[in-house]
Amino acid sequence: MNEHHDNELQNIRTNNDLETLKQAILDHLYYTQAKPVNLASLNDWYMAVAYTVRDRMMKNWIKLIQRLNDKDLKIVGYLSAEFLMGPHLGNALINLGIYDEIKEAVESHGLDFQQLMRQEEEPGLGNGGLGRLAACYLDSLTTLKVPAIGYGIRYEFGIFDQQVHDGWQVEKTDKWLRFGNPWEIVRAEIRFSVKLGGHTENYVDEGKYKVRWIPEYQVTGVAYDTPVPGYKNGAVNLLRLWKSEAVESFDFTAFNKGDYFGAVNEKVFSETITKVLYPNDESYKGKRLRLTQQYFFVCCSLQDALRLQQMRGLSIEQLAESTPLQLNDTHPSVAVAELMRLLIDEHELDWDKAWHITKNTLSYTNHTLLPEALEKWPLPLFASVLPRHLEIIYEINNRFLDEVKATHSNDDQLLRRLSIIDENGEKYVRMAHLACVGGHAINGVSALHTELLKQDVLHDFYQLSPEKFFNVTNGVTPRRWMKLYNPQLADLITSKIGEGWITHLDTELIQLENYAADADFKQAWWQIKQQNKIQLAQLIKERTGTDVDPDSLFDVQVKRIHEYKRQHLNALHIVSLFNQIKKDPSINIVPRTFIFGGKAAPGYYIAKLIIKLINSIAETINNDADVNGRIKVVFFPDFNVKNSEYIYRAANLSEQISTAGKEASGTGNMKFSLNGALTIGTLDGANVEMLEAIGIENFFLFGLKTEEVMALKYSGYKPYEVYQDNIELKEAMDLIRTGIFSKGDHSLFDPVINALLSYDPYMVLKDFQSYADCQQRVAEAYSNKDHWTKMSILNVARMGRFSSDRSIKEYCENIWHARPLL
Ligand code: NBG
DSSP states (O other): OOHHHHHHHHHHHHOOSHHHHHHHHHHIIIIISOOOGGGOOHHHHHHHHHHHHHHHHHHHHHHHHHHTTOTTOOOEEEEOSOBOOOOHHHHHHHHHTOHHHHHHHHHHTTOOHHHHHHTSOOOOBSOSHHHHHHHHHHHHHHHTTOOEEEEEEOOSBOSOEEEEETTEEEEEOOOTTTTOOTTOEEEEEEEEEEEESOEEEEEEETTEEEEEEEOSEEEEEEEEEEEEEOSSSSOEEEEEEEEEEESSSSOHHHHHTTOHHHHHHHHHHHHHTTTBOOOSSSOOTTOHHHHHHHHHHHHHHHHHHHHHHHHTTOOGGGHHHHOOEEEESSTTTTHHHHHHHIIIIITOOOHHHHHHHHHHHEEEEOOOOOGGGSOEEEHHHHHHHOHHHHHHHHHHHHHHHHHHHHHTOOOHHHHHHHOSEEOSSSOEEEHHHHHHHHOSOEEESSHHHHHHIIIIITHHHHHHOGGGEEEOOOOBOHIIIIIITOHHHHHHHHHHHOSGGGTOHHHHGGGGGGGTTOHHHHHHHHHHHHHHHHHHHHHHHHHHOOOOOTTSEEEEEESOOOGGGTHHHHHHHHHHHHHHHHHOTTOOOOOEEEEEEOOOOTTOHHHHHHHHHHHHHHHHHHTOTTTTTSEEEEEESSOOHHHHHHHHTTOSEEEEOOOTTTOSOOSHHHHHHHTTOEEEEOSOTTHHHHHHHHOGGGSEEOSOOHHHHHHHHHHOOOHHHHHHHOHHHHHHHHHHHHTTTTTTOSSTTHHHHHHHHHTOTTOHHHHHHHHHHHHHHHHHHHHOHHHHHHHHHHHHHTTGGGBHHHHHHHIIIIIIOOOOOO
16 A cells, blocks of 8 residues: 555544544445435434544554554453443543534534434443443543453343333333444454353373363354543553354255255354343343353353463463453353363363462452342253353362361351352352352452441351452443533533543542532532433423423432332332322422433333332322422433433432442442432442542431341331331322322232332331431422532532542552553
């Protein structure tokens, strides 16, 4: 290629002046989308713009690929079954620093920029907080210039789209790839084969005892790479997702016998593995495909890590120092057995050496204390999918328990509790135990959560190896959650304290405290919130048909629907407000809009009924003459990263009301607070640390503490007595049973009501009064706009430590021993 041509190519693909960008978009429309301007759909334009932006990452992307040969390069591998990246375009524009330029270029073609951005499908490859955390961490890793690869699964269908029909959740397949995905590049030559099922055979080779795995079948994993740009720093990392394919697309024996459909069968089966993301909160027990998915992506990722090791000219013995691998929850924890298998069976290392490498390479993040969410696989199922791994796990377990006996205790009960194999009744492989034994570090995701892991869920492991335990409190990226999703507030902040906060939130944001008493600043702060509320009100009207008043207090609870998160506590409080109004329509009420959003797992009946309850309450209250618009209830359908843009920034009040001791951290709590919402919350998860940072005077705290929850449970909690003793609560619950919200159907909500009256495992009733009282304080505080605004500013100012940059620095220092690339 001659010099001149090379330069020209560089220009149209790299220059950021208006004329070049305009032309680049037209070029892609023509040469990539094959459309003339007059026939181009909005999607064609979106694709052309996306390719134009992607081009501008290429140079640094290729630089990264070239660096993959560099011996000194330490690469962090983040293994996660979920990455909830959110729409890529806006984020890329912010991080590349070309938002305004592209906006202008797009508009110069006569297009509506916001509409074009909304054309991008949500890449919903995750359920909620855990998957979004992985996405925030990739952003921070890259912004901090730590070379990293996010390893995961390229689900053809992500988390279902939620529709609401007659108040009920209806799930729709998420066909996010249907109009093409301009952000990924298939690496057709990066493919690994993955064995499944079958049996093992022992044999002796040159005097050495060896094992051969004879699989029942085999599939191939192909790499799909998506670039992850850092914030204005020229760094790009990779999100590498695996898609399953058939080894042979046609079974030619079947084909030659004339069985065309039989021949395609294998292809269909193989591609099933990465077909669909499992919604969480469902029991995975017995879900063979789920285990297969987990193994599939772990197997491909580890083979890839070893390949990169080789490319860099490093030995396998150096794996731990050069490629630390983080297990995001137990979903990838089969990596312990798989890495051992690769090292022993395929690379012919001896056990001790392999074990040393495995242990020092892997580390494990726990994300939940709920016993039902701790993964365990029935032994027969595990054996039938991964026969060789089960043998390895037995060996790991035997050696581990022998060591405990030798160095600690022979206590049979202790050994049974520690064992990787659960032998109390039906036998299971406990994946959390495998991850604890097979890694060098274990961390919780908030201070409280880590304490509870140590004291309770992983107590025995903590006693055994306290040095393995760390806390890394979660964080969120200020790039997406503030700069991109709340541009006006971001600009206001920058106008006062400069833009250092975007990358140094923990040290810079605090300067905002100086403006908390500044009248003009407060006015501007309030105004921006108002404008954000007006926009959300418009969207609510569009999506639900409900009119809401932007001057009312926007009280928001968005997150997955789960009993422990207690959306029904919020709902009961609304019903009791309604009841008060009905009893005395002249009662003085601070106008409020209660906004809910979130998906329920399709198999979680009570959660779905809670959605129906919220919608039913909304229908009655929103149309009640006595209420007269003073309170409104909205269920915003299909809450996801894309829709959340409008929601966090418009909230006055953030509901973080889980039962103390149940929410591992929460990250929505941080997103709200960083966007100026005040929090009503329990001492749970990261709320504890937020409260500490923000100050109790700026936080609406209520409810039982973790120890109180535990003590009450121990002493025998009687929810029915609470109900009988509390008039407000009793009237609210009874009102639901009159059928007033359900067109006279008295029993529709019985499953919710009865669960509360008989077990109430999350102590909704016990916390009701404290919550209602606290909500009264909220209403009073909101009546004083000036003071409310001051609290809001102080809130934001003091939230600096909840940046994911801080979290990633802690992982780098304490767990990965990784440093930024200079
Ligand atoms: C979730 C917790 C949240 C936490 C996120 C991210 C799972 C298993 N856990 O509290 O419920 O914020 O993980 O750590 O999804």
